[in-house]
Amino acid sequence: MRNIYRPELMQVIDARRQTPDVKSVRARFLDPAAGRDFSFRVGQFGIFSAFGYGESTFNICSSSNWRDHIEFCFRKTGRVTEALWEIDEGDTIGFRGPYGNWYPMEEWEGKNLIFLGGGIAMPPIRCAIWYALENRERFGEITIVYGARTVADLVYVDELDKWAAGPGVRVIRCVDPGGETPGWTGEIGFVPMVFERAGVPAGNSVALVIGPPVMIKYTLPVLDRMGIAPQDIYTSLENRMKCGLGKCGRCNAGECYVCKEGPVFTMEQLSRLPTDY
Ligand SMILES: Cc1cc2nc3c(=O)[nH]c(=O)nc-3n(C[C@H](O)[C@H](O)[C@H](O)COP(=O)(O)OP(=O)(O)OC[C@H]3O[C@@H](n4cnc5c(N)ncnc54)[C@H](O)[C@@H]3O)c2cc1C
Ligand code: FES
Known part of the structure; x- marks a missing residue:
């Protein structure tokens, strides 16, 4: 065995x-x-x-x-x-x-996808972006907003242009004020503010938001103002883990073992968990 x-x-x-x-x-x-x-x-x-x-x-x-x-x-x-x-x-x-569980990509079919990532949070979003691009006909418009503290902190920069070349894909890159370089052509500002300024249509959309807690905190009200419901907003938790198998009790948020029931949760699910995640 x-x-x-x-x-x-x-x-x-x-x-x-x-x-x-x-x-x-x-x-x-x-x-x-x-x-x-x-x-x-x-x-x-x-x-x-x-x-x-x-x-x-x-x-x-x-x-x-x-x-x-x-x-x-x-x-x-x-x-x-x-x-x-x-x-x-x-x-x-x-x-x-x-x-762990996964992004319910089948449930997202037919919907517009909004990906919002900060810093090192791009990798867990990247897998879903590539999957959506490789199954392009199954999804609506795709918006990707990716920000980091400075230009040097952006990851997978060579792939942002490839994604932007896809049909119905809009890629917005941003860096925090002061993090730009002289040749920077992207936006300057924090992810939630840049995203709100972009005026992305919100109808029939799901959002995947991964980043530092402060980014998530300021992004949720923007999504709320756009009318995207908490059950259509997904994130991925990074609780400390050891076994990954639901056996050691290292990753729990209340009675929920993040390694088994997560790491992917909707904001509606998170609102029912204790705040120790
Ligand atoms: C489901 C999941 C997915 C993750 N995906 C990624 C990923 O794709 N890329 C990535 O860089 N990291 C990811 N992390 C975080 C990563 O596991 C930790 O940063 C890493 O294990 C630290 O190991 P270390 O021994 O080098 O650091 P340690 O010596 O254990 O710790 C060094 C520092 O890292 C912090 N740290 C340790 N574990 C975590 C954690 N789980 N979350 C946040 N901070 C932590 C500690 O508080 C400490 O400040 C993920 C975590 C989880 C649970
Ligand atoms: S990591 Fe051991 S129970 Fe979740």
Whole structure:
């Protein structure tokens, strides 16, 4: 029987610095059979290990349609992520997963999609953006607002132009005041304010909002003023996790185990949880 705690080995096939402290990694299962058996849904996460250092939880930020590899992107913040920062093409890492629930992309079909992301929150949105673009006929208009503190803090910048070239896709990039460079052609301002100024039509829309708490706090009233209901606004929580399997009790918000029932919640669901998430 498969040991649910045992990581599968993966070989890094690409590792690149996105910002001074954020790295993106592309990896493939060493065991071809494990790769063939593996599937996931966009929004799910994995638990990645740097051998000798420990495990860290990251969203799988590639599209579930990409069958030969998965991608993740992380910020260097502590022991494990500093060890992962050193990995390069050809190195081996561990992976457990996929875990958690996912974005209900089938329920979003026929609707306009609004993606609002701040900083390192782009990776968990990126998987849904690629999925929507690869199934373009199933969705309405797509609006992406992505902001970071400075131009140097934006991740996956090379992909923003590719997304913007898609039919019915509007991409708005922004940086906080003072974070612009002389050649910056995007907006200057915080994500919620830039989004409200953009006057995006809100009818028949769902929104996926991921970012620092302060961004979410100021974005919700904007969505409310636009008439988007809490059950149509989704986010992804990042409670600290250990097992990822609903067994250790590390990730709970009240009686809810975020690793099992989340990480994806609607704002309506979150309003029923205690505020310790
Ligand atoms: C479902 C989920 C998805 C995530 N996806 C991503 C992702 O795609 N990219 C990414 O960079 N990070 C993501 N995180 C956060 C990531 O797991 C932590 O930043 C990482 O585990 C820190 O490990 P460390 O050993 O390097 O740091 P530690 O030494 O454990 O901690 C260093 C610092 O990081 C903070 N930290 C630790 N864990 C978390 C956490 N879960 N959330 C926020 N801050 C934390 C600590 O408070 C501390 O300040 C996700 C977390 C969850 C639960
Ligand atoms: S991470 Fe162990 S119960 Fe959720």
